[in-house]
Amino acid sequence: MAPLRVGILGCASIALRKLLPAMAALPRTEIAAVASRDAGKAAETARAYGCRAVEGYAALLELDDVEAVYIPLPNAAHAGWIERALAAGKHVLAEKPLTTSVQRTRELIAAARAAGLVLMENVMFLHHSQHVAVRKLLADGAIGELRAFHAAFAVPARPPGDIRHRAELGGGALLDTGVYPVRAAMSFLGSEIDVVAAVLTRRHGHPVDSAGQALLCTGDGVSASASFGIDHGYRSGYELWGSEGRLVLDHAFTPPADHNPVVRLERRSGVEEIPLPPDDQVANTLTAFASAVRSGRLPDNDDVLRQAVLVDDIRSRARLYVDHATEPVG
Template identity: 50%
Template structure:
């Protein structure tokens, strides 16, 4: 169990995922309130590769990293099927946790992990980097100002080209599938703009050769009659975007979920006066993510709203699976 100490939060990593290599760990190195100490993998060579690049100690085996006494917090970029076990193990070892999504595959699973973190007075945060980008605040301000009239429909999509056959997202034993990976984003976007009480009124999940869903869509209804249509999949031309359609116009945001740090988002407004565009400022959403985690650990601020969103998103994905006739494991 690490002791309380002044200075940066000492961070360990459980897993050598691509997202850690490309986005999260470079952001960690730039965050002064975090210090990367060790990186663990079941494969010692992978751990060494990450350790060499990011200046950390390599560790073979996740348990061995959690046994170290120089770790205050862990980042867990593991597949969906492994996340609950190792997030729980990290919490049991007294570590604060930043986890990749989905933190829970079901609402109950997410609720249990949140409750365990609260009982141990530990920070538990799901990767919500896309929500930290100020482009979404710009959209909210325009909607609140009545630029498109009453919001009627949210349409949101995230699709990527087919993955290599060996990709972990095709493996059912690791919790693979498009819904828990890409579907996370359009479902969360629907909740951002229509509220948490969405009801699934239609859903379809298309299975691939391995049995996991490789594409899907869902129709959601809000209590006030507004609706959302979401689509996602591994066999598409790359796109991630959402459109808000109101009584008097519509707003369209491309690269809504994965804008590079240097990208300046372009928000399109279409109404009776024609089409016009607003170019927004760039933002490093992964830098914002690790800064948010460091702040939560050092200040112990309440994460109640974040936890409610995590549980609600997991429950919504669970409802999509059930409505599509797919067993929730």
Template identity: 50%
Template sequence: MPQPMAETRPLRLGVLGCADIAWRRTLPALADVAGLTLTAVASRSAERARRFADRFGCAAVTGYQRLLDRDDVDVVYLPLPVALHGHWVERALSGGRHVLVEKPLAATAAEALRLSGLAASAGLVLRENFTFLHHPQHATVMDLISGGEIGELRAFTGAFGIPPLPGTDIRYRADLGGGALLDVGVYPLRAAQYFLGSTLDVLGSALHTAPTYDVDTSGDVLLRSGEGVCAHLSFGFRHGYRSAYEIWGSAGRIVVERAYAPPPRYRPRIRIEQQDRVERLTLPAADQFAETLRAFVAAVRGEPERGPAPGGRPVAREQLVHASLIDAIRASARGGARDSGAVRAPAPG
């Protein structure tokens, strides 16, 4: 069990899994996060654990449970495949650790609800690592909308597509929770939730499965908010790269490119189009991974929540709403929308 934390010292982080996202983005961002220090990285492979440990200056651990058995770990970052989240999030919470888990929290709403309940009953923080929502560019867009820059909202469109992956990529493995919806589709879905609110119905969805694989490789979704604003989402592994969203209002539109995975030194560009003018805003660069880690530390310390839920919406509840929407999209793709006209995401909890 971890020892009681002194308020002044950094939280000691243990990492379960040597995923590419941890190597490229999450662990390099730690250098700019004062409240967090890396203690150990665990892998099933001693060689992979040592590779990470040598680069990031921490202990190498072979086996995930061995990391959780250490007494110098306060919080856990879990970048494992989605199908492994349930077991290892539960083990980390059972050991008294706060958890930052890669998106999505779980493959189903039932699993997300179960894990959230375990965290709440233990008084621990469980956060889904949707880093893009912590980038300041989206708060700027929200401010523009709130200020009436494009009038009343009429529609949202979001897209995240990447070129085909190597055939051996784990995102093609159903047993590990693969598929385009859980990997790239959740980004425009979460963006629609961010801007349109938590009351979203799935009017229809289509998930395409290539003959070679048993997971979805692309999809389209149509949503409607409680205020009647519709959102069209497109995503997949069969596309030229695109990472964008557009918000269309009664008096103009806002377009954001490189919306979900901007490099830390990239200066975002927001385009505002109205009938008689086009304005381009260039914003300061920001590392959304560092911002996410700071928000996680703040949550563990009991400080006010910093994103990714605007308007005072509780972050933990937003995570459950998102998981319910994933279930509803799958149900609609199987024919639920034809039966009832819409598939509503059940209220979490």
């Protein structure tokens, strides 16, 4: 089976650090071209992978030998370039969140389905085997009946001017790190959880939210709390709390390929640490994308749309606090 020829729309950090090296290493994918608004940056990046350099994203979409595109642009730019890529007949892998709007997410999912094209949101942790192991422990009754789910993802502050600090680019903690614990809650509790309450915090003089927490709940009363931030000590993990114990997983969302996961199982009888094999969620994600394209099995993207609805509900329900103890940014 011929490798999927992928064009890259933009030389973002995540593309340079993670996706491009993984694409080059996999037999299922091939980097066909790299586009940037800066011709020099495109040339420098393309040179490292022996592929074509293109000035401007629109020019890349005109290339007949590009079958699919990867879009790592700022959040607010996703929708427009996804739409143009689909119109050009390209399959699309786009960074999360797919768009900053429920309506645009719904429209683009429908457009991809109508065109028979794969549209996939790049939430890579969903493709790591450690979560399958946790799910099996839960199904096997390791902690009894599930009572609550807690997840947190937060990263240290970026320098002034970073896209995460810019409202016009779709920045802020909710869209940057909040998507992870929300999607994890959906994964374990089901997609029909609802937002009960939420808080967002904005640093003084800062145009976007820097932290937040949401409380969600299933129809039968199992709760989920999601904490997130972009001005914190690093944290990436979740726990499932049951009637007879607790499952805890650290490094849940962005583990490197050589990370050795450990699930901690806490019960009245004691604590057991369960080692798991390393896994490469970046490679797994790209393999899943290429397989979907080659097989013609289009993702239904129902969870992507539901995630967009929940994120929008968190934003609309949230009580906003301003942290006046911090200095203005920028």
